[in-house]
Amino acid sequence: MEENNGKILLRFLVYACIVLVFAGGIGVFGFVRSWEAFYIAARQEPIPTLQGMEQPKYDPNKPTIAVLLGNETTYASDFMIPYELFSRTGAYNVYAVASDKEVKTLTGGLEVVPHYSLKELDQLLGKSPDIIAIPFMRVSDEKKFEPIQKWI
Secondary structure, eight states: OHHHHHHHHHHHHHHHHHHHHHHHHHHHHHHHHHHHHHHSOOOOSOOOOOTTOOOOOOOTTSOEEEEEOOSSOBOHHHHHHHHHHHHHHSSSEEEEEESSSSOEEBGGGOEEOOSEEHHHHHHHHSSOOSEEEOOOBOOSOHHHHHHHHHHO
């Protein structure tokens, strides 16, 4: 009888392990896929034409805030929160700025067109912005981050 109980317990443990490995594997696979879809979102199709987009007006009597966009993925909340908070006050010139004017991707897949490149903003202001908001930017290629790092 004791030998029979041992076999039943062993079978139960084997089945439990199989179920856990199968369910756990599906869970890990789903987690990795959703994480990649959210944090490593990137455009696969061509960028649409962006002609006719207007830049916000520059008021020399207001302080200027540059909210940076990375050349790779920038965290959406780190970009959007300071941009919106400063913009809502109406007391500042607030611009989305990147090393170039290409479409930039935020986490979650939101795509943003910078108002100015770093060079264009320097030419507009003739000086550094009064405040630079630096969101978390995913950096896997140091060369892509170099222009932003030098500008800061």
